[in-house]
Amino acid sequence: MNLDQMILESERALRRLTEATAALERLTATAESPSATATVDHTGRLLTLALAPRALRLDSATLAEEIARTIRAAQSDAASAADALLKDVLGEPASTGLTTLLADLDAAADAFTQARRTGQEAPPYGA
Numbered sequence: 001m002n003l004d005q006m007i008l009e010s011e012r013a014l015r016r017l018t019e020a021t022a023a024l025e026r027l028t029a030t031a032e033s034p035s036a037t038a039t040v041d042h043t044g045r046l047l048t049l050a051l052a053p054r055a056l057r058l059d060s061a062t063l064a065e066e067i068a069r070t071i072r073a074a075q076s077d078a079a080s081a082a083d084a085l086l087k088d089v090l091g092e093p094a095s096t097g098l099t100t101l102l103a104d105l106d107a108a109a110d111a112f113t114q115a116r117r118t119g120q121e122a123p124p125y126g127a
Contacts, residue, residue, distance in 0.1 A: 003115055020089040027081055031073035035066050042082050044075040 027042040035055035039048045049071070055063055 006111060016089055020086055023085050023089065024082055027078065027085065029074045029078035029081055031070050031077060033066050033070040033073075035063060036070045038067070038071045038074045040071065040074045040078050042078055044078055046071060 024042045028039055028047060030037060030039040032038075035052050035058060037048075037050045037052075038046060040046055049067065051063075051067075055066075058066070
């Protein structure tokens, strides 16, 4: 792969990463239980918590347990949705796709820098 091809591939990878980041920032997940509805963002941070009238009839320990369980369910759904989104965008699960993409971008940047220093064509991608 020549330098121009590496630049194009790097630009495509950066575009995919930008798209994935934007989609992740918009991602939310909601879980419901008989007494509560919780919505979290892509990081699992609680955005909203709504209590149903039934919640007022529960003792505090039972209500706290149900709220915590509902929030954990929303967080689990958000994590699954984030993995699915990144797999769609990057072609791999989030745990490996992002790491692989960042490593590829670093390698491309190193090859580009080396080629500019020496005035030579960049080595083939992945070499």
